């Protein structure tokens with residue numbers, strides 16, 4: 021079974037304003053409320069692909085109920101801890117450009133955090149746990165460490181999509197997959213990366229530090245996949261970008277879902293890229309039909 025863990029879910033409130041005036045009254049041209057948070061996005065893509073999964077994390081208040089209802093409507097299996105505080109609302113402002121204003125996240129009580137850790141004690145060998153997104157400040161910065169510890173104890177594999185020190189510290193525990201984008205990879209090592217060769221070299225450092233597989237996304241400029249023995253490059257499909265929110269999560273969902281369903285790493289890479297692009301070219305996250313349509317527009321070469 022695949023489990024996605026979203027410690028800090030959100031309602032993504034997508035607001036379109038054509039001619040934004042800071043300091044003035046603006047009227048929306050369009051708005052949309054979506055269940056969000058990185059792990060939840062991964063679950064929604066896994067669900068599109070028909071990969072059985074359970075979305076776990078913390079949900080509370082009217083915002084939490086909205087998210088839960090939306091996931092139920094899509095028949096996504098959930099097992100969230102109900103918290104006393106309200107789940108956050110993240111604003112995604114489209115004004116020609118995309119400006120994001122993400123909430124810090126709710127207060128999580130100690131007993132609520134313990135409930136989540138207890139849920140994971142039934143993990144078993146063969147399970148894959150996807151840890152994605154920010155950690156609400158009240159949980160403490162070591163919470164991913166605690167979750168990884170449970171994964172190791174139960175012999176479940178884990179995928180981690182985070183940045184900075186939390187990602188570096190996770191590597192020693194041998195994540196099945198990490199997926200920095202090219203900017204995050206450069207920041208991680210405090211360097212400027214100019215060439216593909218440099219990207220590969222820094223990607224390999226993540227493998228050397230413990231990651232089993234490394235995906236490096238470069239938005240519209242392709243993606244790299246690094247394994248112990250090979251380095252692959254994928255082209256991305258061409259299209260009009262409508263929304264980049266969730267493209268990275270879709271890539272992880274497409275990769276892990278296809279890996280579990282087909283057991284083939286290159287098909288997983290192809291599906292990951294197709295899923296990321298299908299989301300980038302959609303208002304909401306990608307649909308199965310669109311992902312399938314884009315799969316054969318992805319060309320993979322061995323470097």
Ligand SMILES: Nc1ncnc2c1ncn2[C@@H]1O[C@H](COP(=O)(O)OP(=O)(O)OP(=O)(O)O)[C@@H](O)[C@H]1O
Nearest residue numbers: 201237238239240256264266267268293296297300
């Ligand atoms: N302009 C684009 N054209 C085609 N595909 C895109 C574009 N932007 C993103 N994608 C697709 O989405 C994948 C992930 O994109 P990106 O590198 O922006 O990840 P990210 O920074 O983690 O995303 P996010 O915006 O969700 O944080 C890419 O590998 C690609 O498949």
Ligand SMILES: O=P(O)(O)OC[C@@]1(O)O[C@H](CO)[C@@H](O)[C@@H]1O
Nearest residue numbers: 030056057058110122153154266
């Ligand atoms: O604040 P975090 O947890 O880092 O990111 C949260 C978020 O921006 O990530 C998703 C897109 O990847 C959105 O659904 C959500 O609003």
